[in-house]
Amino acid sequence: MTTALTDTPKFKQFDTNGDPLVGGKLYSYESGTTTPKATYQDAGKLQENTNPVVLDSYGQAEVWLDGLYTLTMKDSNDVTLWSVDGISSGIIETGATLPSIIAGDANRYVTVKSDESGYENTTLDLSLDPTPELGGDLTLGGNSIVTDTAGNDVSPADFRWLSGITSGGYTLGSDFLGVAAIQDDISYISGATAGGFTTSTAEFAAKGNKGWATFNGNPVAERDSYNVSSITDLGVGVYQVNWDNDFANQNYAPIVSCYRNGGSTGAIANISGVSVGSVTIYIFAADGTTAIDVSVIAIKATGDM
Amino acid sequence: MSKVRVLYNNDGTVGVIHPVPKSRRFTESEEDWLDRVFAKATPPGTKYDDIDSSQLPDRKDRDSWRGEKGRGIRVDKP
Numbered sequence: 001m002t003t004a005l006t007d008t009p010k011f012k013q014f015d016t017n018g019d020p021l022v023g024g025k026l027y028s029y030e031s032g033t034t035t036p037k038a039t040y041q042d043a044g045k046l047q048e049n050t051n052p053v054v055l056d057s058y059g060q061a062e063v064w065l066d067g068l069y070t071l072t073m074k075d076s077n078d079v080t081l082w083s084v085d086g087i088s089s090g091i092i093e094t095g096a097t098l099p100s101i102i103a104g105d106a107n108r109y110v111t112v113k114s115d116e117s118g119y120e121n122t123t124l125d126l127s128l129d130p131t132p133e134l135g136g137d138l139t140l141g142g143n144s145i146v147t148d149t150a151g152n153d154v155s156p157a158d159f160r161w162l163s164g165i166t167s168g169g170y171t172l173g174s175d176f177l178g179v180a181a182i183q184d185d186i187s188y189i190s191g192a193t194a195g196g197f198t199t200s201t202a203e204f205a206a207k208g209n210k211g212w213a214t215f216n217g218n219p220v221a222e223r224d225s226y227n228v229s230s231i232t233d234l235g236v237g238v239y240q241v242n243w244d245n246d247f248a249n250q251n252y253a254p255i256v257s258c259y260r261n262g263g264s265t266g267a268i269a270n271i272s273g274v275s276v277g278s279v280t281i282y283i284f285a286a287d288g289t290t291a292i293d294v295s296v297i298a299i300k301a302t303g304d305m
Numbered sequence: 306m307s308k309v310r311v312l313y314n315n316d317g318t319v320g321v322i323h324p325v326p327k328s329r330r331f332t333e334s335e336e337d338w339l340d341r342v343f344a345k346a347t348p349p350g351t352k353y354d355d356i357d358s359s360q361l362p363d364r365k366d367r368d369s370w371r372g373e374k375g376r377g378i379r380v381d382k383p
Binding site for chain 2: 213218219220221222224225226228229230231232233234235236240242244277278293
């Protein structure tokens, strides 16, 4: 396994006054045990740290991790300040099998390093599944959840990359809670044999656009979309776009426009109603009163989900 | 052709729900998907029929579409 630098360039601690924890002692153990486990001064593991690592006059030290640890922080007088199990180096190489040490552990986070810009720290949060089955393939049991380190959507790009972790891809248990459980995303999970794939509105958080669609006005037909479950034809120039995953409240920001094919008089696209689950759109002729059908309507919405 | 749900409003006008195929879950049957999508977009208490989209009238007369449950959509032109 590859080593990884701790979250900040240097491991740094402060005392209760906010001053550097000079002489602080970082003890490192195998996760969940009192068996000492080495940390390193460099990425190549050429030089082990002492155990404990004694923090310098700036309250910091070079600490590289390899795998899972229990880390215990004590001050210079050996008073324990904190002790945390399950701290991970956070990197699994492409093609690697997830470490068996994670199996059976609750509150574990497996971070995989994606080579795709913007998704470098995709995390598998196994905290809701105390007994994930790990082996040649990764199996996430019921109520597992996939999220990234910022709690954001796990993108199709992530899933595509994650499928390369194991030879067989994912096997998802029943009631798998997918942050991005819309078809576009989950179709990238190769080998998925999920018993059930459910979305969680609370967890659904796509980056940037939370929903968009382009559709023909006459006849009504979706052209392309994201997070849209259906489009209701309410009449000439009146449409309702129904979101697949609702927004958290009505204060999100929908923007609508339209394209009137061959028209020389223009058209006005207006939003007449917003609910957490839908947006109602009116298209008017340039007079602003006559509802008309147009060739293409486009809507995009961003907000909390 | 695809399934649509015709909503019958109390004033005789109709709405038509067009499911978006991309919203179908990986593990969902078509029936489960349509049930979910239609249910989400159907106002409570509204009567409806699920039909094939090929049964819809020509939309050039959309303003004249009227209907009631069990009888489908008719074009009620003056």
